[in-house]
Amino acid sequence: MDRVIGRRAVMEVLRSGREINKILILKNSKLNDILKIAREKKISVSKVEKKTLDRYGEKHQGVIAFVSPKKYKKFEDLRFSENTFFVILDRIKDPGNFGAIIRSCEFFNIDAVIIPRKGSAKLTETVWKRSAGALEYIDIVLVENLSKTIERLKEKNIWIIGADSEGETCFEKDLTGPVALILGEEQRGIRKILKEKCDLLIKIPGRGNIESLNVSTAAGILIYEILRQRIEEKNTQKRNR
Structure with a gap:
């Protein structure tokens, strides 16, 4: 219970x-x-x-x-379309960050959040509380191996985008199309083996003295930017008809 x-x-x-x-x-x-x-x-x-x-x-x-316990979903439960948008969390162990990311994902209607069985925060009461109830409305997919999961996503024509401090500025890249956004833990970021499988690495450009953002804050900004570009692309297509 x-x-x-x-x-x-x-x-x-x-x-x-x-x-x-x-x-x-x-x-x-x-x-x-x-x-x-x-x-x-x-x-x-x-x-x-x-x-x-x-x-x-x-x-x-x-x-x-x-x-009753919330049930994790499997990879086979994922649904794919031309607007697919998944968020993959690599070693996000802090339940507060996990819950906050889930809240943003549900707010923006992300299709699913994918986490590894090992090395990730699980669905604790802290996660429930920090998600402000959003956990009720979003699928959490539990997988054994993120590297193999990314390969399977690529087979489904999903573009893999990684958030990385050495990536290209997110506002200057085309982020439209079916995507999976990978976010890593704050201290070490995305693991090298996963980073090498990314089609694109992006970052949020800062203007202050602090080098990085909290991972849950970064998640909200990057998710919004990807969705903003999708909306802009649709509006452009309508104007050109």
């Missing part, structure tokens, strides 16, 4: 329709929206003291839901 902690995360899991075993709510808290939906869905709700919720961590915001 997984735990979903925090008001927004619990609200999203309620809306998603996933099986919820029970909800613990702080006594005298004003969480009427959550209570209303829980009652409509006939979900067991217990009003408890703060010390009971604190057993599961202090940042619970007065509510915790116990839910």
